[in-house]
Amino acid sequence: MSPAILKPIESIARLHYDQFHHKNRGLLMTSPSISQLLRHTALAAGLLLSATAAMAQNTSDSSIKLIAPDNFGITRQEIADIRSQMQAAVDGNHIAGALLLVGNDDGVGLLETVGTQGPGDSTPIDQETIFRIYSMTKPIVSVAAMTLVEDGLLSVDDPVSKYIPEFASLEIINNETGETRPAQNVMTVEHLLTHKSGLVQSIFATGTTLGNLYEQNIPSDGSLTNREIAGRLGNLPLLFEPGTAWHYGHSTDVLGAVLEVAAGKPLDALLNERIFEPLGMDETTFWVPAAKSGRIAEPIHGEMADNTVVRAQLSGGGGLNSTTEDYVRFAHMLLNGGEYRGQRIISEETLAWMSEERITPDVSREHFFYGNRGGWSMGFHLQPVDASNPLAGSNFGWRGIGGTLFVVDPINDFFMIYMEQKRGGPRGAPFDNNAAQRVVYQALGN
Structure with a gap:
């Protein structure tokens, strides 16, 4: 015992x-x-x-049942090499600590942690450490949206203006001249899910006319509700016609407001009902109780807001905090076709549908993070599992600006989660979320 x-x-x-x-x-x-x-x-x-x-x-x-790494074809030496790289990022003062996990339906074959929860904190990182997952909120909200679609409360073809009337008379801006014209296309819920809405964000439009409008009208302090923010965004011009290009931004924040109207309840209550409670994700929340503040990871570099302070906004685009133990449940559910331990969240057919490529040849990739590589679905990135063989298929998942990442790979039957907290800092970190994905695929492929 x-x-x-x-x-x-x-x-x-x-x-x-x-x-x-x-x-x-x-x-x-x-x-x-x-x-x-x-x-x-x-x-x-x-x-x-x-x-x-x-x-x-x-x-x-617990969502984490440890099994031998050789179940995944990962050797002890490969684990030692991965851990050494992770530790180098800590020793080089790039991050305070990090966690890397690989698992599937059989269990977790790789769980490596290094460092501590933050500068001046002696508490080691572990699966119960609370991270700001930022944009890893987006896939959760996207799955919640599809549960409403399954229940007939929402359609991906619905105009956004059906739920947020301010989106009824959209305009398109010429970002060089500042001139606007009436939009020809109707923005739909699918455009929000696929980031083809024409909505952007000030951080991705700094110094432009539209970027300035965002900074003037959309506060970043969480003082407005989802509905108030969506209303303001609906009164601002779009960068392009909905459906014609991909651009990261406030799309999932507006989607969160749409879900609140469609379901008739706040976003946190909706996520609890449809995702968190069925999966047992009882520590994935918009605000961390003060009693748990000692488990929050903090960055060495960059500032992150105090996530114990309750604010009006429940950001569908990046507001959640979570633990590795909790997020494993979400990733495992996705790997298992929408079900986890007997709890069906969405059907296999719905998950397959929402995981299809949505950056079709008629959609501009000018602002897509990965250029011509990979794609985007209704809520997830799509990345080739083998860069040398485009026909080998794609994994799906997403990352957070604070350094977190999750990947679900049904083709190779695994999910991975990487957790750290970092905003900026010196370049050249020996390990980060990109390195995490690379070393996992290398280990699995050897």
Whole structure:
């Protein structure tokens, strides 16, 4: 039995013995009653058995069941090399700590952690450390949207203006002259899911006319609700006609507001009902309770907002915090075709549909992060599993600006999660989310 289980059992036994000793100290000073001793010994044994069963139940409830890495074809030497690279990023003062995990339906074959939760924090990173996952919120909200589609509460063909009336009279801006013209295309829910809406974000349009409009009208302090932000965005011009190009931005924030209207409840309540509670993701939240603040990872470089402060905005584009233990449940569900431990979140058919390529030849890739490589679906990146063989298929997933990443690869039957917290800092880190994906594929391919 592990020390982690023995410790609470020993505490229960000691507590019960102390209670018995206190209540029967007179008997113990003379001659103990055999019947009393037997009765209390039996009770103590029962408590120990109950505690053992409870601990076993808690262990079985974890999303992380460790198995041998050779189940994935990963050798001990490869693990040592990966860990060495991760540690080099810590030693080089690029990050405080990091975690890398690879698993599938059989279990987790790779779980490596290095460093601590933050500068000046001696607490080691582990699967219970809380990370700001930023844009890894987007796939969760996208899956929630598809559950509404399955229930007939939403259609990907619906105009956004059906839910947010401010999107009824859209205009397109010439970013060089600042002139606008009426939009010819109608923005749909699918355009939000695929980042083909024409919505951008100030960080991706710095110094332009549209970027300035975003900075003036869309506060970054979380002081407005999802509906208020969506309304303001609907009154601003778009960069291009909906459906004609890909551009990252506020699309999933607006999608979050659409879901709130369609479902008639706040986004956090909707995600709890449709994703978190069925999967057991009880530590994936928009705001971290102050009592858990000691588990929050912090960056060495760059500033990150205090995620224990409750704000009005529940950002569908990047507002969630999560643990590795929790996000494994989401990634595992996706690898398993939409189901996790008997809980069906979306159907296999719906997941396959939302994972199809949506940057078709008629859609501009000018602003796509990866140029002509890979693609985008309704909520996920699409990346080739073998760059030398385009016909080998794609994985899917996404990353967060704070350094996190998850990848689901049904072709090679695994998911991976990488967690760190970093915003900026010196270039040339020996390990990051790009390196994490590269070394995992190298290890699996050897």
